[in-house]
Amino acid sequence: MATRRLVLPAETPADVARGSIFFVGTATVLIRYAGFTLLTDPNFLHRGQHVRLGYGLRSRRLTDPALAIEQLPPVDAVLLSHLHEDHFDRVAEERLPRSLPVVTTPHAADSLSRKGFFATQALATWETFECVKGDARLRITATPGRHGPRLVCRLLPPVMGALLEFERGTGEHLLRIYITGDTLVTAALREIPARYPDIDVALLHLGGTRILGILVTMDARQGIEILRLTSPRAAIPIHYNDYTVFRSPLGDFARAAQEAGLADRVRYLTHGQTYDFDVPESRRALRRPA
Secondary structure (H helix, E strand, O other): OOOEEEEEOOOOOOOOOEEEEEEEEOOEEEEEEOOEEEEEOOOOOOOOOEEEEEOOEEEEEOOOOOOOHHHOOOOOEEEOOOOOOOOOOHHHHHHOOOOOOEEEOHHHHHHHHHOOOOOEEEOOOOOEEEEEEOOEEEEEEEEOOOOOOHHHHOOOOOOOEEEEEEEEOOOEEEEEEEEOOOOOOOHHHHHHHHHOOOOOEEEEEOOOOEEOOEEOOOOHHHHHHHHHHHOOOEEEEEOOOOEOOOOOOHHHHHHHHHHOOOHHHEOOOOOOOEEEEEOOHHHOOOEOOO
């Protein structure tokens, strides 16, 4: 299947030497690099409000987002791991522009299209969508995800992770970011490091979410497993303290990372904090593997 492409207007040359990741809350972050601004899993409900998780289940938000949806900068695209309301809430549904590209699962793309979002991009596992902006290119590839044990995940929305590859228009590699999505660690995830052995930053959806007592997102132990498996230069835990269904505190992961000898790879953000990163010239010279 040919890679789909979106060409975006570029007003200034892309800055490829530095970028940032701003943590809004839950799995919502703003990624800014090479002229692109990406919003992930938009959730702008406030403390005390509830999300619907299906089958009559609800969860109460325990935190506030770091900014309101009206405070967002201009966004090039939304990356959506799956269609649960703590990842795409009613605020996002009401207030995001219907023309905004949403890169997501076929299930979520179909549902959002019926709600008027006419620029959705559905990706099956290992399919790629490409954005071009001036002299920079972004390749978004859907990675495997499973939102719970095999039998339980059939009752939940399909989920994907995402591998973001930033490149120059000439094909030279710049930066690689992996976003886990709401997945458990499964055998299918072993293909990620086989295909992408050089990951710069990983965003880990943790929290140990439990629905009716069943684990459906990574807890501290599984977070260490995915960190070992993908071996990013830096890992940022997100999705860890925002709802009552989250049962594995960030402190558990921090202790496990220390015990595993991996603490030096982890960058901890609270809501409203930014991870600023530099991309040295030496890491801007490799071409993407064929």
